[in-house]
Amino acid sequence: MKNGKAVAAAFAGLALGAASPVARAQSSVTLYGVIDTAIDISNQGHGTLVRETSGAMQGSRWGFIGKEDLGGGYQAIFTLENGFNANTGTAGQGGLLFGRQAFVGFTGPQGTLTFGRQYSPEFWAFTYNDAFLGGLQGGLSDFYRTLLDGSQKNMMNAYASNGRTNNSVVYKTPNLYGFTVTAMYAFGGVPGSIKDGQTVSGWVNYTLGGFAFNGAYLRTITTNGAGDLIAWTAGGTYTIGPAQIFLAYSKDTDTTANTPALTGPKVQFSLVNLGLRYQITPALTAMAQVVHVINTSDGLSASQNAYIEAIGLQYALSKRTAVFASYGQVQNKNGSTYSLGGAVYLAGVATPNSVGRTFQLGMRTSF
Template identity: 30%
Template sequence: QSNVTVYGVADAFFGYGKMDDNKFTGVESGGWAGSRLGFKGSEDLGNGLKAVFTLEYGLELDDNEGVGAGGPRSRQQFVGLQGGFGFIGLGRQYSPGYYVFKYDAINVIPFSPQFVLANALGSNIVAATPARVSNSINYKSPDFGGLTLNAVYGFNEVNQDDNRQAGDLAAIGADYANGPLAIGLVYSQVKQDAGAIPSEKFPVTTADETKKEAYLGAAYDFGMFKLMGSYQVIKDATLDEDSDKVWQLGGVVPVSSAGKVHLSYGRTDADRDDSDAAAWSLMYSHSLSKRTLAYVGYTQVQNDDATNISILAKRTDEITGAPLTDEDSRNFLIGVNHSF
């Protein structure tokens, strides 16, 4: 038993969302961080080498679902070796794109403007499921004076001679942290060969373009507040020749020994006409202890004539099923997050 640590997050919130006539009222899971249950451990193999494993499953705390049955069923599952050379692992693992929450004042995935906007554009550089890579090999470098490198290759396992790389994801990231400054760079691509046989793991569009993404994020802690922002480009995610941009800027302000105000504003600049969107989020977090936090927040998404991004309320007309474009998505939440 001493070989395993059982850990997790139990997070639930009461939320109210509105988009046109759609109104959501209810209790949801994971307002501050995704609810999860995990099992991890490591074994010293001598000579500075360690065997490590992590089994971590998503929970829908509000629903009638089992361990890893709803939503992100498996957050990460891997076995690997760690040593002076860094880490190498096999399994379902995070892409470098997952760690962008480090440059986001709203590290609250469903309500982060960066996540909401980049996710709507098909990005794999978001701190959520699109940055979880099944069938993958992951390498993480040791810390070179504040600089760490991280690379992942995920096989889509298309089982044929032609197009064998269709759906494969490759990504590389670099993080630099030194005193108050932190900078992150990520490049990520997904092969989308025409005629490729799609799989359940990476559903592949008919486009024969490779989706290519680049991301730059930074954070600077001024003490009185922490400034955070990012800029990213997403090419050929959904259509040929598309080149969409997302940026966000925000900050975290400690207002008491336990309380912090978090604010972020983000915008997209999409190639398609009338397809821009903006979002802002204001949250207050209050630490009740090292492991427990209460939070309250508001997030608004502003849609263009051709977009209908929403968070809590449904984004299509309840009767006709038509997209509710050019509407605002308004979302209020209050909840509690407990880590164990």
């Protein structure tokens, strides 16, 4: 009986606590998602390839955003975001449950501090310097190269490997005179070494009127400490009326083939992009971009620099649904094998020295 009374008292205490002012703090959880699918028609030197894809403009996803008011202008926040392939129903990001994002933290007058799997600061700067915002045929993150074994690898490998970073801590300052600074540290988790396996990244944004600058840096050290991935970008946009002009320089260096027993080749690419977004009508947006690919990797017998040109259109049928189309091409030379993919899918396998051409027609809806 005594135990029964104790249990009853405990439940009564919980009920009183639930009715207290602290427990009535404002909180919310929002379910959201994006479904993006497209028909992709390309020719990379192997004949015409026609396929249905998911993630041409944006990766298909669903997730939860939550917040709780802690008082004094502070909130506890979290995001859980799952990626999937709309054309097959399979999971994205290697089958991870919340492979796109999974983090928790605080936000308030002094800024935002979050912990978990989250986008690196360099990811955001690189994306905002891109007229295609990372999607369609002209997105800076959608350029690939075909390796000798027929596999494909992202041209900007440091960006691709660390766009989302595990075990990370990110702090973003409040806006101060137009400046915001974002810094990230990701733990390597290697016994006996603080350095090995770690990732550091930073982003400085400055906005004044129609001008915006984005500069960022990222470095990941391999778990054996013998190689690294380095990415940085500097550029910005200028908005005048319905037009937004983009200009940026980005560089990506990959020495992760290095081990204590073998010195591997350095793979290094730079991109110089000049782009434009133009709001033709409130519903219709046009995009165009020219990108100069500069390949300074080790072991090249001749220049494999190239130009990529892309155009795109997006038409909003409503606030949530849009249709889009884009075309891009790249001129390969001296053995280069560059090709164009989508926001989250690989390009077709390229034949050396071919002119790769790709066309997309798709639809995106959100909820």
